[in-house]
Amino acid sequence: MAENLKGCWVPCKWPWAALQQLCRDQRLWCRALGVSRRSHGRFEVEYLCDYRRVRDEEFYLVKWCGYPSSSNTWEPRKNLHCRGLLKQLHQDLERVPGGPARPGPRGLPARATSYLVQKAKQRQALRRWERLLNNTRSHRGRIMVENEVDLHGPPSDFVYINEYKVGAGVNLVPVAVGCECGDCLANAVGGCCPGASSNKFAYNEAGQVCIRAGLPIYECNSRCRCGADCPNRVVQKGIRYDLCIFRTGDGRGWGVRTLQRIRKNSFVMEYVGEIITSEEAERRGQVYDRQGATYLFDLDYVEDVYTVDAAHYGNISHFVNHSCDPNLQVYNVFIESLDERLPRIALFATRPIRAGEELTFDYNMRVDPVDAESTRMDSNFALSGAPHSSPRARRRIECKCGAAVCRKFLF
Template sequence: MGSLVSFQDLNLLPDPPSSSTIAAAPTTTPLIRPKIEPKVEPFDEPMTQIQTHQLEPENPRLSLLRSSPTTSFPDSNDLNSVAEEPAASSKENLYSEFFRITEMFRSAFAQRMQKYGDVDVLDPNSGAIVPVPDQRQLVVSPRRYKKRSSELVRVTNLCIEDQRYFRNVVRRTRMLYDALRIFSMMDEDKRHGIGMGRKMRGDLKAAALLRSRGFWMNRDKRIVGSIPGVYIGDLFLFRMELCVVGLHGQVQAGIDYLPSSQSSNGEPIATSIIVSGGYEDDEDSGDVLIYTGHGGQGKFSGERCHQKLEGGNLALERSMHYGIELRVIRGIKHEGSLTTKVYVYDGLYRIVESWFDVGRSGFGVYKYRLLRIEGQPEMGSAIMRFTTTLKTRPLQARPMGYLSLDISMKKENVPIFLYNDIDSDHDPMYYDYLPRTVFPAFIYHAAGNNTGCDCLSGCDDGCVCAQKNGGEIAYDSSGFLLRGKPLIFECGAKCRCPQNCRNRVTQKGLKNRLEVFRSRETGWGVRTLDVIHAGTFICEYAGVVLTREQAQICSMNGDSLIYPSRFTERWKEWGDLSQVYQEYVSPTYPLIPPLDFAMDVSRMRNVACYISHSTSPNVLVQFVLYDHSNMMFPHLMLFAIENIPPMRELSLDYGVADEYTGKLSICN
């Protein structure tokens, strides 16, 4: 199992090596430095004699009562002896008599309670005539969310099982965030109308809900270095999502750091930065980054005053001083995204140099030179720039390796590349491309195929097709899947709604550019060349549908068959809000019978047939009907269940793999 290693005590660190050696030095290099005494926190400081005296009561007898409520009070003889003391006064005698009478009344009250049991007393030893319950037990004001920890740790020694576990936790958390965000936007559209008025942002509402429920990750520890379960190249559509997974803890600030008030040695420590082009003096060449500190900017852009060596700027300088690595997230402008900018995690960097300089606006700025640590996977931002060229000029970007620039032969809306720079295998070129599933003719004659909705401008939750889906349309106004269901009914040829109806998503075909490629790990696989948002329809899993009898005959011939009933029901995970809302009920309508058919892909197939198997997939199978009403023969439609960055391989959970190789023969 992996372990959490407490971050090294900065008080024990020595003077760091020169800037030329910092980049190559490992993080765990022992350092020696004169100890800096940390600031003593309140309530931890030892009390002085003056403070102790101030807490003591003026009357020593009152102190005695408070410390030991069961102590017997002095009788009249003792009181007389006290009165004879030189320091005694009539006022003290008055207090003594008051305490004596009070104790007598309290004792009688407790005795009656024991004898008759008709009086409730919370604490018979409290010293009160009528004991008052502790107000702390009545007034409960729990914190709405867990406060972020100030303890710095590194996560080390992660085995493969640990990596899979943390990856699955991150995947499920992000899936929950995306589902909440889509539901929030859908709810706003219902209340205010699509595109009408100013609405609350779904990303902020989803993050607030997860925070109030305690779903924000890595709050109990503040991690230095890599975050378990977050991979280099992971894509985030919103900054709030960075906070949810703990990659960057600041909602707006570009520098995330541990403040000096929380640090063990009284010095701030930076842990991550976001590079998004917000400062005109930044210089970004990939592995080398000149990062400008924060502060000094005007309301809109440009420097308006000198920056100060405080806050995040000082934290960056201290991280350089101690040789602490930083997580770097880049904000990239991206067309076609839900937002104008997406965020990509690019790995770990070290600060090797810092200086104060005059910026382009004429004001002083702090600059930091960062070098990317060697041995890490390729940066996600570099891959995104590469795919931008690849989609428009593929032969210029990769002169060698292409077998076809469109294996669909224009049967899809966008071309599908075929790439192999590993070996001489050309297998996908030997199959006819099948863009849609071919069903037996008899299923189109089933009852109910002649019914459709009468919506003229578009369907809503009150139309006939919505009633087939349990009273709601399965997609939002942008075409994102709201939540997975056993079966989804889309509008078909008998419906009067237009083609841009939001209940006609999967029948419109492929929209994102895909590439079938050869891999040493998975054989043939599929990767995207575009950014695919969570909840987006990708493509259909197409083949020739066979009945049970036909499938038995074809299997004896060794044909490649796909059994839809074996796909794991990953649709149950998408949109499942039971962890957030206790009253949430998973959809069970409409119930469909067990699927008892197979799909032959031995001669005709489409791009989906090359998607690899995974137990932690990023794509799910959703059953859909639109061209017929026979629930025993649905279409197999594929949706993304997480944000998939360019050049990331697509994966499905087929449910059953080859018992010898652990892979599906269809994928290899």
């Protein structure tokens, strides 16, 4: 754990504060615990957990970084040089359950101090999760996490992955051939990879999708002559926009918003999870129905044989919410496997998306049958922890998207 803790060990069930104190006592430093080389010679404010006014002077109860709560001290405002934490405390005081809290000579009400500590610990947990997500991602786009709505922390049973996780009974057959193009967009040999499957080239020179929803996308693969900069390699380059996982304030759980402007028809993200058989999906669906949420996506481009389950293994798409007027559209994509029963699921922008706008797609999407494609969401998708159930439960699910064209029910 500690960077210079060689050949040593500590009991794994020790409290966080005890581990911090051990590091300080032994003159060790550990980034994960917040005990740094600098903190040995100076005191750092971890968070503020109480506030009082005595006459005209303000005092704050300080939790010191690397020290247990028993070492907390009251400090006058002039001793603190943490403008951001001071501002955060006063913002939190306006959101205390039961109404804004005001300080007295002895401090804040117990409900307020409890809330301040919970919020501080929640933010620490979310920052640790944010670092984990960014250390795990293989794509260019960064991930931020924000919750200014309630006290929910990171999901406890979710593992971030970048590629499909293949489950039992699923066999991915790798592609056997690739294209011989020198320039796949300007001088495609035999129609490049799309032409080999009697399909159209999916992208324009700006990397935007230019075929209608429902038609498949065939990208170049590892056996192709072209390189990584090929214009027919869009989805496989991964997420390139900075995105934020945020807590919604209207009962829809977590959501995702973009931190950058996204052009119409641009690739945004891939829906990633564990590939399982339809039989296993049926079994899990019954379990998820009882739990009140599920993340099953049928891969029924030609046959309803396989399903993607993103309940426990997935990427940022796990948190994308539904809308009856979405700004994302689903496309089936084939790259390293041409098995039409196992497409990759890509989400493209249906219109220009502003920075700060929430990303959504229609969980109950249907496309024109003449397109020979009926990809659809087979579940309540991203209302993490919300009391909803999948269509297998034969119950109508209220829609909370708020769109002007809202259908009022998801299924």
